[in-house]
Amino acid sequence: MTTVTSPLAGRAVGLANVPDPVFAGAMVGPGTAVDPVREPTAAVAPVDGLVVSMHPHAFVVMDADGHGVLVHLGIDTVQLNGEGFELLVSKGDQVKRGQPVIKWDPAAVEAAGKSPISPIVALEASAEQLGEVVESGEVAIGGELFTWN
Template sequence: MSTVTSPLAGRAIGLANVPDPVFSGAMVGPGTAIDPVREPSEAVSPIDGVVVSMHPHAFVVVDGEGHGVLTHLGIDTVQLNGEGFELLVNKGDTVTRGQAVVRWNPADVEAAGKSPICPVVALEATADSLSGVREDGDVKAGDQLFDWS
């Protein structure tokens, strides 16, 4: 079983509340979402593993069991073309849970007219393979979001 922890401080809101049908409909996969605190921060890895996809607005880390976790920093933030995001690791790097991956400011994303809400998704998973999914309440970076069996 893999434990997936929050990459950000904020409030857990569940995927159903993400203002994007691809995420709210769990088309990418099950998981939850974080409405982040509006201050400059670092998004950290939610698991130990290898960075297999790295973009300014999103990254995927795959653990030793083959579980891939997508962290998407805001909605439609690809349209910002990387502005306001600083990559702290590279694709192919091995990272540990809690290691800083991207530096960004959710307030700047919001000021640019995008939602700063961050889906945290278990890729290629089924909803019944996740347990203990956090869908409300305040979370700190590193707090448990769900278990993946």
């Protein structure tokens, strides 16, 4: 079983409340979302594993069981062309849970007209494969968001 922890501090809001129909409809996969604290921060790895995809606004870490977890920093943030995002690791790197992956400023994303709400998604999974998913309340960096069987 894989435990997926929060890459960000903030408030869990659940995928249904993400202002993007693709994420809200769980078309990318099941999971949850975090409305981050509005201060410069680093998004951290939600699991131990291999960075299999790396973009300024999003990354995927695949754990030893082959579970890929997508962390998408904000909505429509690809349109910022990397502005305000600093990559701390590279595709192909091994990371440990809690290791900083991307530095960013959710307040700057919001000031640029984008939502800083950040989906954390279990790729190629069904909702039935996830244990209890945190969809409300405050979350700390490293706090459990869901388990994946």
